[in-house]
Amino acid sequence: xxxxxxxxxxxxxxxxxxxxxxxxxxxxxxxxxxxxxxxxxxxxxxxxxxxxxxxxxxxxxxxxxxxxxxxxxxxxxxxxxxxxxxxxxxxxxxxxxxxxxxxxxxxxxxxxxxxxxxxxxxxxxxxxxxxxxxxxxxxxxxxxxxxxxxxxxxxxxxxxxxxxxxxxxxxxxxxxxxxxxxxxxxxxxxxxxxxxxxxxxxxxxxxxxxxxxxxxxxxxxxxxxxxxxxxxxxxxxxxxxxxxxxxxxxxxxxxxxxxxxxxxxxxxxxxxxxxxxxxxxxxxxxxxxxxxxxxxxxxxxxxxxxxxxxxxxxxxxxxxxxxxxxxxxxxxxxxxxxxxxxxxxxxxxxxxxxxxxxxxxxxxxxxxxxxxxxxxxxxxxxxx
Amino acid sequence: xxxxxxxxxxxxxxxxxxxxxxxxxxxxxxxxxxxxxxxxxxxxxxxxxxxxxxxxxxxxxxxxxxxxxxxxxxxxxxxxxxxxxxxxxxxxxxxxxxxxxxxxxxxxxxxxxxxxxxxxxxxxxxxxxxxxxxxxxxxxxxxxxxxxxxxxxxxxxxxxxxxxxxxxxxxxxxxxxxxxxxxxxxxxxxxxxxxxxxxxxxxxxxxxxxxxxxxxxxxxxxxxxxxxxxxxxxxxxxxxxxxxxxxxxxxxxxxxxxxxxxxxxxxxxxxxxxxxxxxxxxxxxxxxxxxxxxxxxx
Amino acid sequence: xxxxxxxxxxxxxxxxxxxxxxxxxxxxxxxxxxxxxxxxxxxxxxxxxxxxxxxxxxxxxxxxxxxxxxxxxxxxxxxxxxxxxxxxxxxxxxxxxxxxxxxxxxxxxxxxxxxxxxxxxxxxxxxxxxxxxxxxxxxxxxxxxxxxxxxxxxxxxxxxxxxxxxxxxxxxxxxxxxxxxxxxxxxxxxxxxxxxxxxxxxxxxxxxxxxxxxxxxxxxxxxxxxxxxxxxxxxxxxxxxxxxxxxxxxxxxxxxxxxxxxxxxxxxx
Numbered sequence: 001x002x003x004x005x006x007x008x009x010x011x012x013x014x015x016x017x018x019x020x021x022x023x024x025x026x027x028x029x030x031x032x033x034x035x036x037x038x039x040x041x042x043x044x045x046x047x048x049x050x051x052x053x054x055x056x057x058x059x060x061x062x063x064x065x066x067x068x069x070x071x072x073x074x075x076x077x078x079x080x081x082x083x084x085x086x087x088x089x090x091x092x093x094x095x096x097x098x099x100x101x102x103x104x105x106x107x108x109x110x111x112x113x114x115x116x117x118x119x120x121x122x123x124x125x126x127x128x129x130x131x132x133x134x135x136x137x138x139x140x141x142x143x144x145x146x147x148x149x150x151x152x153x154x155x156x157x158x159x160x161x162x163x164x165x166x167x168x169x170x171x172x173x174x175x176x177x178x179x180x181x182x183x184x185x186x187x188x189x190x191x192x193x194x195x196x197x198x199x200x201x202x203x204x205x206x207x208x209x210x211x212x213x214x215x216x217x218x219x220x221x222x223x224x225x226x227x228x229x230x231x232x233x234x235x236x237x238x239x240x241x242x243x244x245x246x247x248x249x250x251x252x253x254x255x256x257x258x259x260x261x262x263x264x265x266x267x268x269x270x271x272x273x274x275x276x277x278x279x280x281x282x283x284x285x286x287x288x289x290x291x292x293x294x295x296x297x298x299x300x301x302x303x304x305x306x307x308x309x310x311x312x313x314x315x316x317x318x319x320x321x322x323x324x325x326x327x328x329x330x331x332x333x334x335x336x337x338x339x340x341x342x343x344x345x346x347x348x349x350x351x352x353x354x355x356x357x358x359x360x361x362x363x364x365x366x367x368x369x370x371x372x373x374x375x376x377x378x379x380x381x382x383x384x
Numbered sequence: 385x386x387x388x389x390x391x392x393x394x395x396x397x398x399x400x401x402x403x404x405x406x407x408x409x410x411x412x413x414x415x416x417x418x419x420x421x422x423x424x425x426x427x428x429x430x431x432x433x434x435x436x437x438x439x440x441x442x443x444x445x446x447x448x449x450x451x452x453x454x455x456x457x458x459x460x461x462x463x464x465x466x467x468x469x470x471x472x473x474x475x476x477x478x479x480x481x482x483x484x485x486x487x488x489x490x491x492x493x494x495x496x497x498x499x500x501x502x503x504x505x506x507x508x509x510x511x512x513x514x515x516x517x518x519x520x521x522x523x524x525x526x527x528x529x530x531x532x533x534x535x536x537x538x539x540x541x542x543x544x545x546x547x548x549x550x551x552x553x554x555x556x557x558x559x560x561x562x563x564x565x566x567x568x569x570x571x572x573x574x575x576x577x578x579x580x581x582x583x584x585x586x587x588x589x590x591x592x593x594x595x596x597x598x599x600x601x602x603x604x605x606x607x608x609x610x611x612x613x614x615x616x617x618x619x620x621x622x623x624x625x626x627x628x629x630x631x632x633x634x635x636x637x638x639x640x641x642x643x644x645x646x647x648x649x650x651x652x653x654x655x656x657x658x659x660x661x662x663x664x665x666x667x668x669x670x671x672x673x674x675x676x677x678x679x680x681x682x
Numbered sequence: 683x684x685x686x687x688x689x690x691x692x693x694x695x696x697x698x699x700x701x702x703x704x705x706x707x708x709x710x711x712x713x714x715x716x717x718x719x720x721x722x723x724x725x726x727x728x729x730x731x732x733x734x735x736x737x738x739x740x741x742x743x744x745x746x747x748x749x750x751x752x753x754x755x756x757x758x759x760x761x762x763x764x765x766x767x768x769x770x771x772x773x774x775x776x777x778x779x780x781x782x783x784x785x786x787x788x789x790x791x792x793x794x795x796x797x798x799x800x801x802x803x804x805x806x807x808x809x810x811x812x813x814x815x816x817x818x819x820x821x822x823x824x825x826x827x828x829x830x831x832x833x834x835x836x837x838x839x840x841x842x843x844x845x846x847x848x849x850x851x852x853x854x855x856x857x858x859x860x861x862x863x864x865x866x867x868x869x870x871x872x873x874x875x876x877x878x879x880x881x882x883x884x885x886x887x888x889x890x891x892x893x894x895x896x897x898x899x900x901x902x903x904x905x906x907x908x909x910x911x912x913x914x915x916x917x918x919x920x921x922x923x924x925x926x927x928x929x930x931x932x933x934x935x936x937x938x939x940x941x942x943x944x945x946x947x948x949x950x951x
Contacts, residue, residue, distance in 0.1 A: 071854070071859065073859060078856070081848045081852055083846060087852075412768045412772035413772075415768055423809065480699070483692075491696055494703050495700070497931070498703060499931075500889070500930075502889030502890070508710070508921075508923065509924055512920065519709045522724070526728070614798065618800060620800075620891070621909060625909075635892065639892065639896065642896055655805075658798050666796050
C-alpha cells in the first residue's frame with residue numbers, strides 16, 4: 001500500500017479544463033472519496049491517477065515515485081470500473097486471475113490469491129461460470145475481487161455502485177466498506193452520490209468544475225461546508241440558504257429574514273452590516289405548532305412523510321425552507337408553524353463569494369487548503 | 385464527436401498517443417487514393433482526352449451511337465419502375481418481419497436470401513423461368529392457359545416491354561432484400577412505445593403507418609433509396625443474361641465499348657455519364673428526404 | 683375476430699412473398715440437377731423426378747470453367763486479405779480514437795459508395811495494362827478490394843465500437859500494454875463480427891461480374907467466364923452456371939444471418 005499525491009494536476013479537453021490545478025494528498029491506507037456532480041472532473045482525476053489519461057500539467061506520485069509518465073500497468077494500481085468491465089469471454093476464475101497472470105505469478109500463487117479474493121467477495125461458487133450467467137451485483141463483486149487479488153498499491157473505484165438498484169447498493173456499500181477496512185487499502189473512490197461519500201470515506205474531497213472545493217472528514221463537510229455549493233450538494237435534503245441581515249445596534253445581535261427575526265449569539269456581532277447568507281440544515285430547525293419567543297412564523301406548503309421523520313417544505317416571507325419534524329408531527333398544508341433555529345448551528349456564507357465566513361469560532365474548514373479561490377456560486381446545484 | 389469539449393462516454397475516449405490512429409488509417413487511405421481516387425481521375429482523363437489532346441470526341445461518338453439513346457432511356461425507365469415497386473415491397477416485408485409472425489426467423493432467412501445473389505445469377509434464374517421452354521410456361525400450361533404447342537415467347541428480342549418487364553422482376557427479386565434489411569434495422573430502432581402511444585390515442589394501422597412509422601423511418605428510407613438509386617445505374621449482368629442483345633443499359637454499353645469495340649475513351653465517357661447521373665440522383669434523394677436535425681430521435 | 687382475419691391475411695401474404703423468393707431458386711436447382719433431356723424438354727419437370735449430375739458435369743467440363751472457379755476462389759481470398767488487412771486497423775482507429783479528420787475520413791469512406799464500379803474498373807483496365815498486371819487475378823483482387831474496403835472499414839469500426847473501451851482499460855490497469863489488451867480482450871470478442879464481415883467480403887468478390895469481366899481476358903473468374911459464354915452456350919451450361927453462382931450465397935446467408943442486421947444497421951448510419 002502506498003500514499004498518493006496530486007501536485008498541480010491539470011487536464012484539458014479542447015478548451016475546457018476538466019481538472020484545473022488540483023492538489024491533493026492521500027495517506028497510506030486512507031479511504032478518500034472524490035465527490036461532485038457530473039462533469040466536475042472527479043472521474044477525470046481518477047483516470048489521470050490510473051494513467052488512462054495523460055495529464056497536461058502537474059505531477060502524480062504513487063508510493064513516493066513519480067508516476068506521471070508511466071503507463072497504467074506500471075503504476076501498481078488496481079481499478080474497478082463503473083460498468084465493471086468484466087471480460088465476457090473468460091470465466092470468473094480467469095477474470096479474477098487476470099492481473100496475476102499478467103504479473104506472471106506461479107499457478108499456485110494465483111490459485112491461492114484468487115481463492116482468498118473470491119471468498120472475501122463471496123463468489124467462490126461462481127468461479128467456473130461466465131459473466132453473462134451472473135447478475136449485475138455478482139459481476140460487480142467479480143470486478144472488485146479482480147482488483148483486490150492483485151494486491152496493488154492503490155485501489156481506484158469509479159462509481160462502482162451506481163449501476164446497482166437501490167437496495168443492493170445499500171448492502172454493497174456496507175460490505176465494501178468493511179472489506180476495505182479489513183484490507184487497509186489506500187483507496188480512491190469516485191461517486192456523485194453524497195450519501196455514499198458520507199458513509200464510506202475517511203475524507204471527502206468535494207469537487208466542482210475541475211477544482212477541489214473542500215477536503216475534510218465527512219462530519220466536517222456536513223456540518224461546516226466550505227461554501228454554498230458544498231452545503232447545497234451534501235445532505236438530504238440540501239442545506240437551506242436564506243438571505244439575511246445581521247442587525248447589532250446596541251442589544252443582542254439578531255438575524256433579519258424576510259419572514260421574521262432570529263436571536264443570535266454575541267459571536268455574530270462582527271457580521272453586522274455585511275452581505276451574508278444564512279445556512280441551516282433541516283434537522284437543525286425546531287418546528288413548533290405554537291408561537292414562541294425568537295421564533296419565525298412559516299406556512300406549510302408540502303408535507304412528505306418519510307417514515308422516520310417528516311420532511312416539510314415551508315414558506316416564510318420570500319423564502320422556502322425544508323424542515324424536518326418527528327413522525328407524529330403532521331401539520332396540515334397551509335397551516336402555520338413556528339421555526340426555532342439554534343444560532344450555533346448556523347453556517348454563515350458570504351453572499352458575494354459563496355464561501356463560508358469564519359466567525360469567532362475556531363473551526364477551520366480543512367487541512368489541505370485550496371479554498372482561497374471560490375468556485376461557481378449561485379443556486380445550490382441538484383446532486384445528480 | 386470531434387476532439388472538443390468533454391471527455392466522451394463509454395465506447396470512445398480521446399487519446400493522442402504518438403499519433404497511433406493516423407498510422408492505423410494511413411494504409412487504407414493510401415490504398416483508396418491509389419485505387420479509387422486515381423482511377424477516377426484517369427476515367428475523366430480518358431473521357432475528355434484523346435491522342436494527347438483535350439476533346440469531346442469520345443462523347444460525340446457515344447452520343448452518335450445508335451444504342452446510346454436506347455441505353456439511356458432504358459436505364460431511366462428501369463430506375464423509374466423498379467425503385468417505387470421495390471420500396472413498396474420492401475416496406476411490406478420489413479413490417480411483416482418486424483411484427484408478430486409465426487416462424488419469423490424462417491421468413492427472415494428466406495427474405496434475406498437474395499442479398500448474396502449476384503445480378504448475373506439473378507438474370508440467369510429468371511431467364512430460365514421466362515424462357516420459351518421455361519418454368520413459367522410450364523406452370524401456365526398446367527393451369528390450362530395457353531396453347532401447349534405454342535408456348536408464349538416471353539423473351540422476344542424485338543419486344544422491349546416483356547424484356548424490360550423480366551429485367552424489372554429479376555432486379556426486384558434480387559435486390560429488395562438489401563432495402564428490406566436497411567428498413568428493418570431502421571424499424572428496430574424506433575421504440576415501440578411510439579406506436580403504442582399512437583394506438584392508445586386512437587390511431588388505426590394505416591394511420592399509424594402514415595403518421596408515426598414512416599416519418600420516423602425517413603432516415604433509413606433515405607439511405608436505402610440512395611444506395612438503390614446508385615446501384616441502379618450499375619445494372620448490367622441482369623440485362624445481358626435476360627435480354628442478350630435485345631436491349632441495353634448504360635453500364636452494358638460501357639462494357640461493350642471497352643471489350644468488344646476496344647475503345648476505352650467512349651467507355652470512359654459512358655462511365656463519366658453514369659457517375660454524373662448517380663451523383664445528381666444522390667443529391668436529389670438527399671435533398672428530398674432531408675430530415676431536420678431537430679426531428680431526429682436522439 | 684377481425685384481428686384473427688388480419689393475422690391470416692398477413693400470414694398468407696408472407697407465405698406468398700416467401701414463395702416468390704424461394705421458388706425461382708428451387709427451379710434453378712432443379713434445372714441444374716436434371717438429366718440432359720430434361721433440360722431441353724418442355725413442359726419442364728416441376729418436381730424432382732430424374733435427378734442427375736449430367737448438367738453439372740457438362741458445366742464443369744466446359745472449357746475454362748474449373749480454372750475460372752479456382753480463380754474466383756483465389757481472388758475472393760486475396761480480396762479478403764487486403765480488405766480486412768487494411769480495414770481492421772482503420773476500423774479500430776475510427777472506433778477508439780477521436781482524432782482530427784476522423785469525421786472527414788468516415789465521410790469519405792461512405793462517399794465512395796456513390797461511385798459506381800463502372801467508373802472504377804475502366805480506368806483500372808488501362809492502368810493495369812501499363813503496369814503489366816492486366817488479365818491477372820491480382821488485378822481483379824485489387825479492384826475488388828477497392829470495392830470492399832470501405833465496407834470493411836465501416837463494419838469493423840462498428841464491431842469494435844460495440845466492445846466497451848473499459849474492457850481494454852481494465853486490461854491495461856491489470857498489466858497489459860495496449861497491444862496485448864487488444865489481442866487478449868478485444869479480438870476474441872470481435873471475432874464473430876469480423877468473421878461475418880470477412881464472409882461478406884468474400885461473397886462480394888465472388889459475385890462481382892463487371893470489373894472481373896473488364897479486367898480479364900484469359901484469366902477469367904467464374905462470373906466473367908459465364909457472362910462471356912452466356913449467350914453462346916447451351917441451356918445446361920446456363921442452368922448449372924446459375925446454380926453454381928447461387929449456391930455459396932445460400933450457405934453464406936444461413937451462416938451469417940444473425941450478423942446481417944448489425945452489419946447493415948450500423949454501416950448505414
